Amino acid sequence: MAPSLIRALFKIEKLKATRRGWFRSKNKQRTNQPGGAGGVVGQAAAPEQENWDPNADPLSPDGIKISTRRHFQGRDQPFKYQRIVGEGIYGIAALLHDTRSQPPSKVVIKRPSRREAQAALRQEIRRLRRFRGAAHVLQMVSYRDRDFGDPERDADWGRPMTGLDGPFIVMEYLEMGSFEQFWNRCIQARVRVPNRVLWSIMLCLIRGLIAFAWPPRGSSLQAETIERVPPGVRPDILAHNDLHVGNIMFGSLQPDIREHSLVPQLKIIDLGLADSAEQKQGPRDWDNFNESLGQSFKYITDSLQILLRLITNWAGNPPMFQQPAICSGFETDAILLWEDGADQRYPRLDEALRRLIGRMMARNFRDRPLLEDILYIAEEAVRTRTADHYPSEYRREETDTSIRAFVKRFLLDA
Ligand SMILES: Nc1ncnc2c1ncn2[C@@H]1O[C@H](COP(=O)(O)OP(=O)(O)OP(=O)(O)O)[C@@H](O)[C@H]1O
Numbered sequence: 001m002a003p004s005l006i007r008a009l010f011k012i013e014k015l016k017a018t019r020r021g022w023f024r025s026k027n028k029q030r031t032n033q034p035g036g037a038g039g040v041v042g043q044a045a046a047p048e049q050e051n052w053d054p055n056a057d058p059l060s061p062d063g064i065k066i067s068t069r070r071h072f073q074g075r076d077q078p079f080k081y082q083r084i085v086g087e088g089i090y091g092i093a094a095l096l097h098d099t100r101s102q103p104p105s106k107v108v109i110k111r112p113s114r115r116e117a118q119a120a121l122r123q124e125i126r127r128l129r130r131f132r133g134a135a136h137v138l139q140m141v142s143y144r145d146r147d148f149g150d151p152e153r154d155a156d157w158g159r160p161m162t163g164l165d166g167p168f169i170v171m172e173y174l175e176m177g178s179f180e181q182f183w184n185r186c187i188q189a190r191v192r193v194p195n196r197v198l199w200s201i202m203l204c205l206i207r208g209l210i211a212f213a214w215p216p217r218g219s220s221l222q223a224e225t226i227e228r229v230p231p232g233v234r235p236d237i238l239a240h241n242d243l244h245v246g247n248i249m250f251g252s253l254q255p256d257i258r259e260h261s262l263v264p265q266l267k268i269i270d271l272g273l274a275d276s277a278e279q280k281q282g283p284r285d286w287d288n289f290n291e292s293l294g295q296s297f298k299y300i301t302d303s304l305q306i307l308l309r310l311i312t313n314w315a316g317n318p319p320m321f322q323q324p325a326i327c328s329g330f331e332t333d334a335i336l337l338w339e340d341g342a343d344q345r346y347p348r349l350d351e352a353l354r355r356l357i358g359r360m361m362a363r364n365f366r367d368r369p370l371l372e373d374i375l376y377i378a379e380e381a382v383r384t385r386t387a388d389h390y391p392s393e394y395r396r397e398e399t400d401t402s403i404r405a406f407v408k409r410f411l412l413d414a
Contacts, residue, residue, distance in 0.1 A: 133218025327358030
């Protein structure tokens with residue numbers, strides 16, 4: 001192959017890998033604050049006021065930070081400004097304390113810091129409306145956008161937001177940070193992630209995928225419901241288009257819901273680039289559906305593959321241009337798990353999980369299992385696996401007590 005072609009291919013692969021989060025973490029700082037969300041450079045570290053330009057253009061990152069802080073520092077304002085939790089190309093995300101609720105709760109407001117980013121935020125509002133009620137997608141609490149009229153102006157939300165320019169989104173606060181931060185912590189500690197935690201993460205990712213195939217389109221008061229495959233309903237697929245490890249975040253523990261009583265649920269965020277799959281791929285048919293869903297599978301299992309790499313504490317970059325490995329007679333891109341000798345290298349890994357990932361990442365989407373089937377397998381694993389399922393030498397790290405300690409160390413107290 002000509003060197004220039006190799007270089008071009010390498011660039012494409014690196015771009016893809018960066019997108020997936022393989023390289024991103026090196027350039028990021030962690031906030032290291034208890035419950036601190038966000039992994040974006042420059043957030044909430046130094047005293048914010050001193051770093052911002054007071055004469056900044058109102059529609060610039062500094063200008064938006066200043067106007068947000070000022071607005072929510074008003075004396076009668078029930079939402080109290082806390083800090084910036086995220087900053088990106090789009091704009092800023094600021095944490096607010098809602099003093100009216102009992103006990104007081106927290107929400108995040110996302111505002112664009114560039115004119116060009118306003119359209120993406122409007123798109124995100126449009127998309128988030130479709131996901132109302134989805135347990136594994138970020139939930140919007142309120143918003144303002146001309147296209148949809150003023151915020152859902154009930155007495156609760158309208159008044160505190162008066163005077164704040166749209167578009168903006170008010171959303172639930174995901175207090176335990178991103179999958180990427182979690183991954184970094186695990187890598188640094190060279191820790192093995194228990195199988196039952198991996199299964200729980202896998203189930204969340206599958207449920208998120210179902211939400212993207214059948215967005216619930218709930219009302220503004222819709223309670224969150226666990227995603228299931230609706231029998232006989234054709235999917236209405238939305239492609240996320242930016243599903244990297246920084247855009248998957250941890251929510252909270254839910255003692256009343258078995259699935260999340262030990263491990264917090266994951267939520268997909270940042271729907272600014274989400275788009276209908278059919279717009280990209282022409283008229284919808286089942287092949288298109290499978291293909292676009294297959295692509296989402298790949299993003300999702302890329303995230304999971306990163307997690308699985310923790311088991312060997314391998315922090316290097318993935319090999320490029322690799323031949324696929326073979327799993328159950330199919331070519332798979334889950335190479336790390338299925339290349340020769342991988343089973344001996346990951347002796348603690350639940351074989352059913354290894355096989356499921358191998359099949360989900362089959363290179364040919366026609367070889368991938370049906371969504372209903374992977375959901376069933378993951379649900380059953382989360383429901384029925386206890387420490388007793390695992391060989392005696394690995395059992396200790398799979399007990400409820402060990403998992404609680406793991407979650408406390410790497411998520412709750414991190
Ligand atoms: N609801 C939330 N709760 C806690 N932190 C959040 C929330 N929403 C966003 N963040 C933080 O802000 C960061 C940026 O948010 P988001 O991904 O929505 O913006 P973006 O500029 O579109 O990002 P990207 O660079 O991934 O495209 C997130 O990575 C996260 O750290």
